[in-house]
Amino acid sequence: xxxxxxxxxxxxxxxxxxxxxxxxxxxxxxxxxxxxxxxxxxxxxxxxxxxxxxxxxxxxxxxxxxxxxxxxxxxxxxxxxxxxxxxxxxxxxxxxxxxxxxxxxxxxxxxxxxxxxxxxxxxxxxxxxxxxxxxxxxxxxxxxxxxxxxxxxxxxxxxxxxxxxxxxxxxxxxxxx
Numbered sequence: 001x002x003x004x005x006x007x008x009x010x011x012x013x014x015x016x017x018x019x020x021x022x023x024x025x026x027x028x029x030x031x032x033x034x035x036x037x038x039x040x041x042x043x044x045x046x047x048x049x050x051x052x053x054x055x056x057x058x059x060x061x062x063x064x065x066x067x068x069x070x071x072x073x074x075x076x077x078x079x080x081x082x083x084x085x086x087x088x089x090x091x092x093x094x095x096x097x098x099x100x101x102x103x104x105x106x107x108x109x110x111x112x113x114x115x116x117x118x119x120x121x122x123x124x125x126x127x128x129x130x131x132x133x134x135x136x137x138x139x140x141x142x143x144x145x146x147x148x149x150x151x152x153x154x155x156x157x158x159x160x161x162x163x164x165x166x167x168x169x170x171x172x173x174x175x176x177x
């Protein structure tokens with residue numbers, strides 16, 4: 001799909017900054033702890049080869065590096081075209097036609113504390129019970145993505161504020177069906 005996009009398509013890549021920072025943080029912690037243990041030999045600490053703290057930090061480093069690698073390999077993208085949006089991953093794609101969207105909400109999440117007034121886009125598809133959530137801050141070019149989402153919101157019906165209904169899909173289905 002990425003090779004055959006029309007010229008008016010907008011492609012937004014998934015940010016991996018958080019994962020990179022996390023991996024670097026754990027690597028620095030590993031180097032600092034190994035440097036501290038290699039420099040000082042305290043009689044109450046176990047030998048460096050049997051140090052449980054070293055193995056715990058090493059586990060965090062390996063897990064964070066695997067997370068970066070897996071997210072990099074997934075190649076997540078959000079592609080917005082004139083009449084649909086495509087959730088692209090390396091292994092599959094899911095197209096959502098704007099005509100299939102029952103309602104859309106652009107706003108902020110109460111439980112998530114991030115900067116910005118418009119941090120989340122929620123929409124409900126006509127044939128699906130669960131809501132689809134797009135967090136604007138997780139994609140590159142946040143301002144452009146917000147403009148595109150507002151353009152889409154002009155086409156589909158909007159919802160003012162879907163309070164705590166969104167936490168329980170069963171209640172949401174009863175109210176919106």
